Amino acid sequence: MTGLYERESRSVSTLAHLRFFPQAVTGGRGSMLRGDDGHDLLDFAASWGAASLGHGHPALAEAVNRALTDQAGASYLSTANEPSVLLAEKLLSLVPERAAGRVWFGHSGSDANETVARAVVAATGRPRIISFKGAYHGGTVGSVAISGHPAQGGIDKASGLSLVPYPDSYASGSPEAASKAALAHIEELFATSVSPQDVAAFFIEPIQSDGGMLVPPPGYFREIERLCRKHGILLVCDEVKVGLARTGRLHAFEHSGIEPDIVVFGKGLGGGLPISAVVGPEAIMNHASTFSFQTLHGNPVCASAGLAVLETIERENLVANAAKVGDTMLSALRALQEKHPVIGHVRGHGLAIGVELVSDREARTPAIEQTALTVYRAFQLGLVIYYVGLNSNVLEFTPPLNLSEEEALRGIAILDQALSDVEAGKV
Numbered sequence: 001m002t003g004l005y006e007r008e009s010r011s012v013s014t015l016a017h018l019r020f021f022p023q024a025v026t027g028g029r030g031s032m033l034r035g036d037d038g039h040d041l042l043d044f045a046a047s048w049g050a051a052s053l054g055h056g057h058p059a060l061a062e063a064v065n066r067a068l069t070d071q072a073g074a075s076y077l078s079t080a081n082e083p084s085v086l087l088a089e090k091l092l093s094l095v096p097e098r099a100a101g102r103v104w105f106g107h108s109g110s111d112a113n114e115t116v117a118r119a120v121v122a123a124t125g126r127p128r129i130i131s132f133k134g135a136y137h138g139g140t141v142g143s144v145a146i147s148g149h150p151a152q153g154g155i156d157k158a159s160g161l162s163l164v165p166y167p168d169s170y171a172s173g174s175p176e177a178a179s180k181a182a183l184a185h186i187e188e189l190f191a192t193s194v195s196p197q198d199v200a201a202f203f204i205e206p207i208q209s210d211g212g213m214l215v216p217p218p219g220y221f222r223e224i225e226r227l228c229r230k231h232g233i234l235l236v237c238d239e240v241k242v243g244l245a246r247t248g249r250l251h252a253f254e255h256s257g258i259e260p261d262i263v264v265f266g267k268g269l270g271g272g273l274p275i276s277a278v279v280g281p282e283a284i285m286n287h288a289s290t291f292s293f294q295t296l297h298g299n300p301v302c303a304s305a306g307l308a309v310l311e312t313i314e315r316e317n318l319v320a321n322a323a324k325v326g327d328t329m330l331s332a333l334r335a336l337q338e339k340h341p342v343i344g345h346v347r348g349h350g351l352a353i354g355v356e357l358v359s360d361r362e363a364r365t366p367a368i369e370q371t372a373l374t375v376y377r378a379f380q381l382g383l384v385i386y387y388v389g390l391n392s393n394v395l396e397f398t399p400p401l402n403l404s405e406e407e408a409l410r411g412i413a414i415l416d417q418a419l420s421d422v423e424a425g426k427v
């Protein structure tokens with residue numbers, strides 16, 4: 001274990017966005033980051049899952065260097081380029097048949113979800129969208145307008161947006177109760193204020209990550225899929241944070257046994273480079289391409305990074321690794337629950353894990369301050385984690401997909417120490 005950080009790095013004060021840690025990193029290898037004071041940090045966040053292959057993966061570096069050297073144009077806007085065509089073909093081969101029409105590339109999860117919102121309304125002529133309270137689909141005006149996360153501030157929601165509750169099995173007492181209450185809400189919405197025939201799309205997160213790493217109850221999304229099919233509503237699956245191997249399946253929606261009409265990828269697709277992708281039926285995607293263009297769409301460097309990530313996921317069996325190491329982490333975290341009463345609930349699939357901290361297990365009172373202190377103490381002890389959730393009381397783990405068992409257990413030992421230090425008032 002590395003030692004405590006004694007000082008704050010000066011350089012970070014120049015940045016507009018300083019989240020969680022007063023430090024700049026100067027390098028990284030695998031799941032380790034090097035701080036600018038020479039300390040090493042074990043990275044259980046991977047920049048919200050974006051560094052899917054960890055840091056400095058040779059396959060990513062080689063692909064990006066080759067693309068820069070042999071550059072095939074600068075984007076696909078005027079001439080298509082080979083890397084983006086190959087990546088589009090690859091993505092089409094990975095999604096359910098009903099979604100396998102055309103691919104649109106963007107730079108972030110935000111622009112991708114915003115593009116989908118515009119395309120589904122234009123393509124169907126239906127003005128309304130449904131998404132979840134607590135959903136985070138991005139930070140641009142258009143993606144905020146279809147999101148339900150309270151941290152997004154004062155941008156108006158789309159006038160046709162209906163937000164429905166995401167089922168929370170822990171808060172509701174059981175998965176069955178959570179599912180029943182959440183479905184009843186949608187039934188009531190359709191019965192009282194929204195005609196399903198006016199709804200173009202239902203945006204879902206297969207695990208609601210920024211909303212608290214909420215894992216949907218078994219069968220819940222099958223019901224949503226059934227409702228969507230019944231009313232001709234497009235089912236849009238935002239896989240930006242938890243897709244592409246993270247949950248121990250290639251797609252997180254596979255855990256729910258559903259087949260979305262449109263799939264949105266981002267973050268981990270580029271392994272740290274800015275690329276997102278929307279894959280959906282041709283009739284919808286043609287609308288995406290008519291109004292949503294940006295100069296560097298499908299640029300060959302980021303597309304090559306995406307190809308390298310997908311190839312590496314296959315070659316290094318990262319779906320299986322995420323499942324195996326994720327199981328180890330979930331078991332170790334559940335064992336920690338015996339020792340630390342503040343751990344109310346441990347949930348997740350694969351390497352998408354949430355640990356909800358509560359000050360009273362009976363009442364499930366959010367332990368907001370302890371969560372922030374635990375994250376900071378873990379950082380001091382050499383572990384990078386984040387927190388999420390509507391009450392900011394859920395520790396979030398989205399480490400690199402190639403995290404080893406040894407690293408997983410080492411990180412959880414640091415977390416154990418951090419929790420003990422916070423309990424003992426040492427922070």
Ligand code: PLP
Pocket residue numbers: 048107108109110111113136137138139205209210238239240241242266267
């Ligand atoms: N969708 C989900 C599920 C996310 O978690 C995020 C970011 O946290 C986004 C979309 C937005 O992606 P980006 O930050 O790349 O714009």
